[in-house]
Amino acid sequence: YYRKxxxxxxxxxxxxxxxxxxxDALGTAGRTYGLHGTNRPGSIGYSASAGCIRLANPTIERLYEKVDIGSKIFIVNEHRxxxxxxxxxxxxN
Known part of the structure; x- marks a missing residue:
């Protein structure tokens, strides 16, 4: 649910x-930052959230099925x- x-x-x-x-970014235990779908797909790619990464609902649904609880992630701003x-x-290696 959307707490706010x-x-x-x-x-x-x-x-x-x-x-x-x-x-768990900045000690928030997964309650503040995340990857999520959106009810406004036209907003994807724009700075319209409070630090989250928005994806199309079908994309987040596929990813959700593949990510195990406790998985490690890296969020980077890289061209590598x-x-x-x-x-x-x-x-x-």
């Missing part, structure tokens, strides 16, 4: 769309490849 305005999940007014994947970033982070 107490809008339940699944409600067409919910700006978080159909799914929420929260992550995923492989180069993962190698630098010690995730691959």
């Amino acid at each position: 305005k107490n809008i339940p999940g699944g409600d067409a007014r919910n700006p978080l769309g159909s799914r929420w994947i929260g992550f 490849s995923f492989q180069a970033i993962a190698k630098e982070a010690g995730l691959i």
